[in-house]
Amino acid sequence: MTMTHAVFTPFALLGRLTLGVFAALGGPVLFAGQGLKAAFTPRWYLTELMKQLVRVGYLSLPVVGLTALFTGAALALNIYTGGARFNAERFVPDIVALGITRELGPVIASLMLAGRVSAAMAAEIGAMRATEQIDAMRTLSVDPFRYLVAPRLLAAVITLPILVAIADILGIYGGYLVSTRTLGFDGPIYIKNTWNFLTNWDVISGLIKAAVFGFLIALMGCYHGYKARGGAQGVGLAATLAVVTAAILIFAANYVLTTLFSGAG
Amino acid sequence: MGATLELKHLRKAFGRKVVLDDVNLDVKPGQSLVIIGGSGTGKSVSLKCAIGLMTPTSGQVLVDGTDLHAADKETRDELQSSFGMLFQGGALFDSLRIWENVGFRLIYANNMKRKQAREAAIEALGRVGMGEDVADLYPNELSGGMQKRVSLARAIVAKPKILFFDEPTTGLDPIMADVIDKLIVEQVKDLGAAAISITHDMVSARKIADEVAMLYEGKIIWRGPVDKLDDPGNDYVDQFVHGKSEGPIKIAAKV
Numbered sequence A: 001m002t003m004t005h006a007v008f009t010p011f012a013l014l015g016r017l018t019l020g021v022f023a024a025l026g027g028p029v030l031f032a033g034q035g036l037k038a039a040f041t042p043r044w045y046l047t048e049l050m051k052q053l054v055r056v057g058y059l060s061l062p063v064v065g066l067t068a069l070f071t072g073a074a075l076a077l078n079i080y081t082g083g084a085r086f087n088a089e090r091f092v093p094d095i096v097a098l099g100i101t102r103e104l105g106p107v108i109a110s111l112m113l114a115g116r117v118s119a120a121m122a123a124e125i126g127a128m129r130a131t132e133q134i135d136a137m138r139t140l141s142v143d144p145f146r147y148l149v150a151p152r153l154l155a156a157v158i159t160l161p162i163l164v165a166i167a168d169i170l171g172i173y174g175g176y177l178v179s180t181r182t183l184g185f186d187g188p189i190y191i192k193n194t195w196n197f198l199t200n201w202d203v204i205s206g207l208i209k210a211a212v213f214g215f216l217i218a219l220m221g222c223y224h225g226y227k228a229r230g231g232a233q234g235v236g237l238a239a240t241l242a243v244v245t246a247a248i249l250i251f252a253a254n255y256v257l258t259t260l261f262s263g264a265g
Numbered sequence B: 001m002g003a004t005l006e007l008k009h010l011r012k013a014f015g016r017k018v019v020l021d022d023v024n025l026d027v028k029p030g031q032s033l034v035i036i037g038g039s040g041t042g043k044s045v046s047l048k049c050a051i052g053l054m055t056p057t058s059g060q061v062l063v064d065g066t067d068l069h070a071a072d073k074e075t076r077d078e079l080q081s082s083f084g085m086l087f088q089g090g091a092l093f094d095s096l097r098i099w100e101n102v103g104f105r106l107i108y109a110n111n112m113k114r115k116q117a118r119e120a121a122i123e124a125l126g127r128v129g130m131g132e133d134v135a136d137l138y139p140n141e142l143s144g145g146m147q148k149r150v151s152l153a154r155a156i157v158a159k160p161k162i163l164f165f166d167e168p169t170t171g172l173d174p175i176m177a178d179v180i181d182k183l184i185v186e187q188v189k190d191l192g193a194a195a196i197s198i199t200h201d202m203v204s205a206r207k208i209a210d211e212v213a214m215l216y217e218g219k220i221i222w223r224g225p226v227d228k229l230d231d232p233g234n235d236y237v238d239q240f241v242h243g244k245s246e247g248p249i250k251i252a253a254k255v
């Protein structure tokens, strides 16, 4: 016993180190793989999916709508101020539309959902882990990846683009309100400018981003909940980790996608 | 009918910490085995290995001779579908109604229609002495003892071949504990299932066990029929059964 320990200690250490690195990177990746497999092969639990669609999508509407409206309004003001330095105030509608659809709509809506949805998912699944409900589910021959993870991943990937489309409209409307009420723009001309300037790709690229961010939000919520250890403290930590990692991943993925799209668009 | 469960040279370590060293046990259909042992000796871990929630470091779990952990996924799912487990904390799904908890396996694993599953769930609730009136409540609306009974109903609803009970009576008053003990005995007899239970409660152990095994330092150090419990011929068992602080088992005062 002691002998084997002495012989294997350096290897064990190296092994543990390697495992540690793999666990940090490999854990979420493996989890995502299992989640995707459950999401795209039968059987599906449609009632669970419906529940999640309501929670992730419908109940997030007010939060996403309000933040988009204010962001669009603030953006218009800033562009006006900046544009004034080059006598380029007239570009306000164009830049608001571009900024909202390509960047701020997807990013801000997703960040709000990272706070709202990731944390809730991590807390709920973490509490189920802590009270052995996930183990119980497995002993009842139901795969928690199918029952818990897949509906959440699907719901987020489906609803985020819809929420972002709404955020796009409200964000542009926020810019429109400020521009027409306080900056002296003419309403019909503002709308016409926006409409002529925006391309399909501006909008679609933002919606693709939204789907990816939705996946990351649900993935981090489920992953950290699933891996939660210990009681109330573990659940709290899981919720925090879910929000923080989801937010960081959203920013990182946004950069990567913007780079890819700037070649395509 | 039940199935035979055997644990062979079961070993489970977490990192360097060896919890189970060499556990050998078997239960036959219609037989009820109770595992006793101090807190943290690995009783729950051995159940979790036996039911397939944890993978043992080495050793075998045989169900009617088939190795659960070496089997392919399909065979393992098949074997596991004949298990029923009552968790130490009840582990009811708190977002689902009582009848949905009890009928969970029927709806989500066996594709039963909700209406039929509800009927089957109410029937199972009846078997543990609960009426239809609780069917539409949520778990947090029930007392701890009632939750245990619901959990028991959930474990037996699909007529399992092997039943696992992790501290079924801990935290219950003596009368409720007796009710649960009786239910367990009844279910084992009715279903002809093999049952493994864990308990600290010696009163309960005497009621539900045909045989008792004691887990100590990762091994089964004693096994015998329940009526041998008062005269086990083993100092460790004697100390545990009679709850003496003096004896061969040393409890560290400092943790």
Ligand SMILES: Nc1ncnc2c1ncn2[C@@H]1O[C@H](COP(=O)(O)OP(=O)(O)OP(=O)(O)O)[C@@H](O)[C@H]1O
Pocket (backbone or CB within 6 Å): B014, B019, B037, B038, B039, B040, B041, B042, B043, B044, B045, B046
């Ligand atoms: N997932 C795990 N990771 C690491 N260690 C674990 C894990 N599960 C259990 N252990 C350790 O294994 C040992 C045995 O735990 P177990 O829950 O089986 O005890 P027990 O005999 O059921 O005790 P009790 O009677 O208090 O329920 C404990 O020391 C525990 O810390």
Ligand SMILES: [Mg+2]
Pocket (backbone or CB within 6 Å): B043, B044, B045, B088, B166
């Ligand atoms: Mg235990």
